[in-house]
Amino acid sequence: MAFTKVSDISTSIGLGKTYKTSWNKTTAAVAYTAGRWYSSFTLGGQPSAGTYSGTALNAQQCIGSGATPTTGKISCAENVTPNVKHLLAVEAGSATATGAPGLLMLVDMLLYYPGIDMNQSGVQPLVNGVTLPRYTDGVGVQMFLEVLATTGATPHSIHTTDFLYTNGNTPPVANRTVPGACVFTISAIVPHIPYSGVAANNWGPFIPLADTDRGVKSVQQFRLTAASGTASTAALVLCKPLACIPLVTSSIASSRDYVFHMPSFPVIQDGACLMFLWFAGAATVSANFYGTLEFVWG
Secondary structure (H helix, E strand, O other): OOOOOHHHHHHHHHOOOEEEEEEEEEOOOOOEOOOOEEEOOOOEEEOOOOOOOOOOOEOEEOOOOOOOOOOOOEOOOOOOOOOOEEEEEEEEEOOOHHHOOEEEEEEEEEEEEEEEEOOOOOOEEOEOOOOOOOOOOOEOOEEEEEEOOOOOOOOOEEOOOOOEEEEOOOOOOOOEOOOOOOEOOOOOOOOEOOOEOOOOOOEOOOOOOOOOOOEEEEEEEEOEOOOOOOOOEEEEEEEEEEEEEEEOOOOOOEEEEOOOOOOOOOEOOOOOOEEEEEEEOOOEOOOEEEEEEEEEEO
């Protein structure tokens, strides 16, 4: 059952209904650019690097528990139903001088579409043989694109009329389009979120939604305004943002308590597939990131 008072949390901790895990990730030797977002999912470390497997353009669920959990997810213990699991605290840091300043965003990966072709301008129809495994109404769910091979130098962006998704409203509305230009960085590198940055019509980590949309349930088709000019692929990922933690100074860990410091106490659903998105506040070369996540349930 859900917690109703702080003393309930202490009781659960005393009963052993808590779990703490450590994680670390190491970036590639290629420099990450200040002001852009990157995914940690395909980076090496602990957990090991994840992969976007499956048939190209066919939706794949991300499951963090059970017999065959998604490779690359950060452990958050097994399912606890009928109890409710929460994120209690996060610690994070980097021993690399260029690892700070920056921002880590913890997300629950829900579903992805592998094999997005970044070197074609035609419509790429997406197959939705499976649905969201968690947050099934789509409320609060966002989407990002992770580059899996370096893209070309031809200017390109999301097609404003032929990139179509179904929103998380009640009732859900299909064939929604992106509001305005969403311009990609040319020659984006692995694992860049290619439309993020500080240039005109760049965005944050998530593809923008129509103003009244409360989230995303599925995506029907993907299209770019132009081929990037180099054979490359990407994965389109649907996720639920859960928490953020800033990194201010290298070699000094930051911490967040989500009961007292930031009283949001995010729920971690059964089967959560956790990983971090990284905002580079400075040019980042061969950085390592590390920390802990602590959970409690009752």
